[in-house]
Amino acid sequence: MTYKNYPMVSRVVFGRGSFSQLDEILAPKRKGRNAPFIYYVDDVFKGNHWLTSRIMLSYRDKIIYVPTTEEPKTSQIDKYVEDIILEYSELPSGIIGIGGGIVMDIAKAVSLMLTNKGESKDYQGWDLIKNPAIYHVGIPTISGTGAEVSRTTILTGPERKLGINSDYTPFDQVILDPELTKNVPRDQWFYTGMDCFVHCVESLNGTYLNAFSQSYGEKAFELCQDIFLGDDLNEKEAQNKLMMASWHGGMSIAYSQVGVAHALSYGLSYLLGIKHGIGNCIVFDQLEEYYSEGVAMFKNMKEKHGIELPRGICEDLDDAEIDKMIDVAWSLEPLWENALGKNWQSKISRDKLMTLYKRM
Numbered sequence: 001m002t003y004k005n006y007p008m009v010s011r012v013v014f015g016r017g018s019f020s021q022l023d024e025i026l027a028p029k030r031k032g033r034n035a036p037f038i039y040y041v042d043d044v045f046k047g048n049h050w051l052t053s054r055i056m057l058s059y060r061d062k063i064i065y066v067p068t069t070e071e072p073k074t075s076q077i078d079k080y081v082e083d084i085i086l087e088y089s090e091l092p093s094g095i096i097g098i099g100g101g102i103v104m105d106i107a108k109a110v111s112l113m114l115t116n117k118g119e120s121k122d123y124q125g126w127d128l129i130k131n132p133a134i135y136h137v138g139i140p141t142i143s144g145t146g147a148e149v150s151r152t153t154i155l156t157g158p159e160r161k162l163g164i165n166s167d168y169t170p171f172d173q174v175i176l177d178p179e180l181t182k183n184v185p186r187d188q189w190f191y192t193g194m195d196c197f198v199h200c201v202e203s204l205n206g207t208y209l210n211a212f213s214q215s216y217g218e219k220a221f222e223l224c225q226d227i228f229l230g231d232d233l234n235e236k237e238a239q240n241k242l243m244m245a246s247w248h249g250g251m252s253i254a255y256s257q258v259g260v261a262h263a264l265s266y267g268l269s270y271l272l273g274i275k276h277g278i279g280n281c282i283v284f285d286q287l288e289e290y291y292s293e294g295v296a297m298f299k300n301m302k303e304k305h306g307i308e309l310p311r312g313i314c315e316d317l318d319d320a321e322i323d324k325m326i327d328v329a330w331s332l333e334p335l336w337e338n339a340l341g342k343n344w345q346s347k348i349s350r351d352k353l354m355t356l357y358k359r360m
Helices: 018-029 074-087 101-113 186-204 211-229 235-254 260-272 276-284 292-304 319-330 333-340 350-359
Strands: 011-014 037-042 062-066 094-099 136-140 154-156 161-165 173-176
Touching: 011 018, 018 094, 018 136, 018 173, 037 101, 062 101, 074 101, 074 154, 094 101, 101 136, 101 154, 101 161, 161 260, 186 211, 186 235, 186 260, 186 276, 186 292, 211 235, 211 292, 260 276, 260 319, 260 333, 260 350, 276 292, 319 350
Parallel strands: 011 173, 037 062, 037 094, 094 136, 136 173
Antiparallel strands: 154 161
């Protein structure tokens, strides 16, 4: 048997205040005056000197504020890459993503596309990237997505929503500073935390499960229960634990896969532009027959934190529009195989997906 030789993040710093070490970490990686560091920063931090004042810009370094109202698009990645190529005579010394999953996925995608020819839509899929990315760093400011540790960068293209899944995608360096998550709005904190929780449920109940992914998944699952169902955590403890849950949840799917919720969520995001975390919550709420214990726990968490999910988001869609969502979901074969086994197509139908979407 041949086992997949997966890459991991090669360097990671964890600790409250560790963001202040960024300049020290980057300095040895600088390649010269004309090889800048490009910082993609969630635009929620625009004018927030508490964070941006600690980014030390030198020579031709640049901060680019990224809007995060929508999931990243392949056209957006191509524009960022083109802007860099036109402005600089040399490749950047590195790309740094500071934000949630959207910003970190953008940083990963740009670092890949600077060394691989063509358009980013051509690399949506598994192991299509041929050349290593340039040096890239991930700094999460919200916890749960696992983007800081994963080998994928999720993009919406002209035909589908699908990640660039590659051994060259993971960050070279990650800085995990729980202090950076201190002002996250409560609903968003819940939705991204549930992204982590769903990672664990889908990994631990999947046919790809193995001791490697199980060990990470069980730890993340335990941390999620402490955070979202426990009563004794103070705010700092909750921040620290959710950052670790996100890391472990991301690792749990590195050697396995996600499942039904993520497949259907991709369809919602592609057609309706619904962001990944809340999309997972809307879908997972309807999946008792696939993940009964996990969904029951999710409903308890939702009630405990007073979360009201959007209702009826698909009620005005015609069958052709729902068919498009089904096309996107149905194309994600590894997710279905993990959830239902190699003969997954005999266990679920497009009609069933139509029924599930119409409940949302």
